[in-house]
Amino acid sequence: MALHESIAQSDPLHAWIWPAEPESPQTGRGGHAGGDDFGGSNSDGLAERRRSPGGTAHFQSESQSQPTGRAGQSESPPRTESFRMRIVLQARPRGIALVIVMMVIVVLGVLAADFALSMKVETKLAKNVDSESDLEWLGRSGVEYARWILAQQLNCPNEPYDSLSQAWAGGPGGPCSTNGPLADVEREVHLGNGSFTWKIIDLERKVNINFANRQMIQQALDSMGVDRFDVDTVLDSIEDWRDPDSHPHVNGAESDYYLNLPRPYVAKDGPFDDLSELLLVRGITPEIFWGPGGANRSRPTGRSAAGIGAGSLDSTFAYGLADLFNTLGRLQININTASVGVLQLLPGIDRNLAEGIVKLRAGLDDVDGTDDDTPFHSPGELINVPGMIPTFVSQLSRYAAVRSFTFEVQVDVTKDQYQRRLVALLFRNGPRDVQVLNMHWE
Structure with a gap:
């Protein structure tokens, strides 16, 4: 048992x-x-x-169930023994099969979603590879289109100047734009499944910081409203940054000053390659560099405010150095495209004379880039500006011109849902010589 x-x-x-x-x-x-x-x-x-x-x-x-069959013996009462079976069943967990099935379904769903995402990414990458070549050629086509426009502009004998009313600048154009090749210039060009738009900006509308003398930079800071003490610091520091020696001016700074900053670096002691280098110069803050809204812009180095007065940090300037200077272009500025702020950098030109120059070239509607513009054909025509002193006109010929030679081209290309911008730098020597100095994608 x-x-x-x-x-x-x-x-x-x-x-x-x-x-x-x-x-x-x-x-x-x-x-x-x-x-x-x-x-x-x-x-x-x-x-x-x-x-x-x-x-x-x-x-x-x-x-x-059967009699014993033995003689001489009395039958004993039948003995009945009933036995109930003892069945022991082990307890089995219930619902385990359902849990397993649900887990399998979840795992399969995750694998399917991951596979679908991978296929989507791979498909998009493949399309990007195909579109990359198309975008490249669309951008180059836009640069070539800009070169052709600038070359054709020099073939207009009746327009010996470059102004904001011409086709290259987005204006309605002069006689050559109505009766010549530039009459069919399109702002948006469609090629195949893509398109591009272009924008040309002449760089002679600003002053090259590498050619600007101390008087021009001081005039820029004064017209912006920078504190006098800060002006001396900025002027000397710019001179120390771009001159080849390591001897600081009275209020300037050389490498020994910059190496003691929290993030040390050395003075360049050479020309500016990019205008943003000004943010590395002692005394120049984002407010001075960018102008309005400069305080909200990122401070790339966190060191440009060193050594300046507190008044400049709280001031709001009418414009910034980025609106007046660049690192490309020639010494002479184009008086047909320069702004009021840039024109004030010319010797003997104050704000009233600068505004008079812009008003005279803008025509009757006082708006640049319209049909009634009257651009200057030569710097000598500045004598027609009210209040202009004749002796100033002779001095301006060294710093003023009516032609531009260096241009920045921005080409925005579009194909399907993809958009990119190609920026090119062009230098125009003549109708048959428009060189591409460099190109890059933004």
């Missing part, structure tokens, strides 16, 4: 096969009569299993 119970505990299947029998008082072993190995008076010792209508399994010995 102990063997049966141990089997029932370890294996539910044997628990169904081996019933748990009560222990007999005569034999001491359940179901074993007379000391037989298999119990009962029958040699086989097998019990008949019956199933009750209620589904309960019972075992009945053969001695009850």
Whole structure:
């Protein structure tokens, strides 16, 4: 019996096969009569299993189902022993299959989403590769188109000047733009599946900082409204930055000053390659460099404010050095395209004379770049400006001109949903000589 119970505990299947029998008082072993190995008076010792209508399994010995057949002995009352099976079922967790299926579905969904995203990225990259070549050629086409426009402008004998009313500057154009090749100039050009727009800016409308003398820079700072003490610091520091020696001016700075800053660097001691280098010069703040809104712009080095007065930090200037200077172009500025602020940098020109120059060239509507513009044909025509002193006119010929030679071209290309800008620098020597100095993508 102990063997049966141990089997029932370890294996539910044997628990169904081996019933748990009560222990007999005569034999001491359940179901074993007379000391037989298999119990009962029958040699086989097998019990008949019956199933009750209620589904309960019972075992009945053969001695009850058949008479003993022994003579001279009274039949004892039949002994009925019913045994109920002990079925031990192990508890099984429910819902595990559903959890496994849900986990598999989630994993497959994540893999499918990752695969779809990868395919989308790969497809977009492939399209970008195909579009990159098209965008490149669209940009180069825009640069060539600008070169052709600038060359054709020099072929106009009736327009010996460059002004904002001409086709290259986006104006309506003069006689050559109505009766010549420039009559069909388009602002937006479509090529294949793409298009480009162009914009040409002459660089002689500003003063080259590398050619500007001390008086020009001082005039720029004074017209902006920079404090006098700060003006001396900026002037000397600019001179120390671009001169080849390492000897500082009284209010300037050389490498020994810049090397002691939190982020040290050395003075260039050479010409400015990019106008943003001014932000590295002692005394020049973003407000001085950019003008209005300069305080909201990022401060690239965090060191340009060193050594300046507190008044400049709180001032709002009418414009900044970036509106007046560049690092390209010739010494002479174009009086047909220069702004009022740039014209004030010319010797002897104050704000009133500068505004008179702009008003005279703008025509009756006082707006540059319209049909009624009257550009200057030569610097000598400045004598017609009200209040102009004749002696100033002779002095201005050194710094003023009516032609531009250096141009910046901005070409915005579009193909499908892709847009890029190509910037090129052109130098025009003549109708057949318009050189591309450099190009880069923004």
